[in-house]
Amino acid sequence: MRLSDAQAEGAALLRAAGIEGASRDADRILAAVLEIEPGALRMTEDRALTADQAAAFHHGIAARALRQPVAQIVGYRDFWAHRFKVTRDTLDPRPETEALVEAALTLPWRTVLDLGTGTGAILISLLAARQGARGTGTDLSDAALDVARHNARRIGVDARFRRADWFQGVEGVFDLIVSNPPYIAASEMAGLAADVRDWEPHSALTDGGDGLSAYRAIASGCRAHLSPGGHVLVEIGAAQGADVAAIFAAAGARVSIRPDLDGRDRVVVAEFPA
Numbered sequence: 001m002r003l004s005d006a007q008a009e010g011a012a013l014l015r016a017a018g019i020e021g022a023s024r025d026a027d028r029i030l031a032a033v034l035e036i037e038p039g040a041l042r043m044t045e046d047r048a049l050t051a052d053q054a055a056a057f058h059h060g061i062a063a064r065a066l067r068q069p070v071a072q073i074v075g076y077r078d079f080w081a082h083r084f085k086v087t088r089d090t091l092d093p094r095p096e097t098e099a100l101v102e103a104a105l106t107l108p109w110r111t112v113l114d115l116g117t118g119t120g121a122i123l124i125s126l127l128a129a130r131q132g133a134r135g136t137g138t139d140l141s142d143a144a145l146d147v148a149r150h151n152a153r154r155i156g157v158d159a160r161f162r163r164a165d166w167f168q169g170v171e172g173v174f175d176l177i178v179s180n181p182p183y184i185a186a187s188e189m190a191g192l193a194a195d196v197r198d199w200e201p202h203s204a205l206t207d208g209g210d211g212l213s214a215y216r217a218i219a220s221g222c223r224a225h226l227s228p229g230g231h232v233l234v235e236i237g238a239a240q241g242a243d244v245a246a247i248f249a250a251a252g253a254r255v256s257i258r259p260d261l262d263g264r265d266r267v268v269v270a271e272f273p274a
Contacts, residue, residue, distance in 0.1 A: 001054045004046045006030055010061045017065035025070050029060035032074035067194040080125040084151050089143035091204045093121035096260040097180055100235050100267045101125045103258045107231050109175035111135065115166055115218060116181050118204060120148030120159065126178070127157045136174075138164035140203065166214075167221040175227045180235040181214030182207050211237065215244045219251040219270070228274035233267055241265035 001009075010026030019025060024038075031038040033049075033056045049057065060073045071077040071086040078084075079093040080101050086092055104112075104126055110133050114123035117137030127135050137159060139145050145161045152159045164170055184206040189197060196205065207213040215234060222232050232253070236244045245255045245268055253270035260266035 001049050001057075002046055003030070003034075003041070003044060003049065006049060006054070006057055007041070010057065013061050014064055019064060019067075025064055026061065028070050029064065029073055030057055033057045033060065068199050069195050072199060077119075077121075079121045080129075082121075082125060082128065082151075082155050084119045084121050084124070085147055085154070086119060087143070087147055088199060089141055089201060090118045090147050091180070091200055093119055096262070096264075096266055097122065097235055099258060099260040100178060100180065100233055101129075103267050103269060104176060104178060104231075104233055105129055107176065109133070109231070111172075111174045111227070112176040112178060113170065113174040113225060114138070115177065115179040116140075116204065116214075117148050117161065118144050118180070120151045120161070122178055122180060123148075123159055124152050124155055124157045126176075127159055128155060134158070134160075136160040136162065136170070136172075138162055138166075138170060140165055141201065144201075144204075166217045167225055170225060173225050173227050173230075175230050177218070177222055177226060177230070177232045178234070179214070179218055179232075181218065183211045183214065183235070183237050183240060185209070185211035211240065212243055212247065215247045215268075219247045219253075222270075223251070223272060226272055230272055232270040232272070234270075235266060236268055238264040238266070241268065244268045 011023040014022035027038050033053050063073050069092050071092045076083050077086045077093050080098050112135040114137040117139050123135050123137045127133050148161050182205050186208050241257045248270035249255050253272050256269045257265050258267040
C-alpha cells in the first residue's frame with residue numbers, strides 16, 4: 001500500500017461509516033503512523049508503507065469507524081501552545097476550553113489551583129505562559145493524574161498533582177482557581193455524539209444530576225482557598241451562563257461571562273472581594 005492509496009482508502013472507509021471530516025481524520029491517523037505532522041503529508045513522497053505502518057493505519061481507521069476519538073487513536077491533542085497526551089482516562093481538551101486559558105492570562109495571579117485537571121491542559125498551559133507561577137492540579141482519577149504528570153514533565157512545567165474530590169484534602173490558598181467540571185446534565189447524556197458518550201470518562205462529563213452540582217461545590221468551598229481579591233474561572237455549557245453566574249453571585253462574587261470563539265457563553269469569571 002502506498003501513502004496515496006492509504007489516504008484514499010482511509011477516507012473512503014470513514015465516509016462509509018458516516019464520519020464527518022473523513023479525509024481530515026484519515027490524514028491525522030496516517031500522519032501519526034508515519035510520525036509526521038498532518039500538514040506534512042502533502043509534501044511527503046508517495047512511498048510504500050511498511051507492513052507495520054499499514055497494519056497500524058488500518059487499526060486506527062477501524063477504531064475511528066467505531067467512533068473512537070482521533071485524539072485517543074493518535075494519543076495526543078494540540079491545545080493552546082502545546083501538545084498533550086490523551087487517553088481514555090481523560091477528557092479530550094477542546095478548542096473552546098482555550099477561552100478559559102485566555103481569560104485567565106488577562107488576570108493578575110502567581111498561584112493557581114485546577115480542580116478536575118484531567119490531562120492537565122489548563123494548568124500546564126497557564127504555568128507555561130507565566131514564568132515563576134506555581135500551581136496544583138487535582139482529580140479523582142489516579143489514571144488521569146498519571147497523564148497530567150506525564151504532560152507536565154514533557155512540557156517542562158513544575159506542577160503539583162494530587163487526588164482530591166474538589167477541595168477535600170487541598171491545602172493552602174491560591175490567587176486563581178480554575179475548573180472545567182462535569183457540566184452535562186444526566187438527561188442530556190443520551191443525546192451526546194457517540195465519539196464523546198461512548199469513549200470519554202462519564203465522571204468527567206456529567207455529575208449525574210442537573211449539571212450544576214460541581215459549580216455549587218466550587219462556589220461554596222472556594223473562599224477558604226482563595227487569596228483576597230482572587231478569581232475563580234469555570235467553563236460552562238452554552239446554556240448555563242445565567243444559572244452558574246447566579247450560583248457564584250450568591251456566594252459573594254462579582255460575576256462576568258466570557259464567550260468562546262463561536263460567540264457562545266463559555267467561561268464564568270467570579271471575582272471575590274478582598
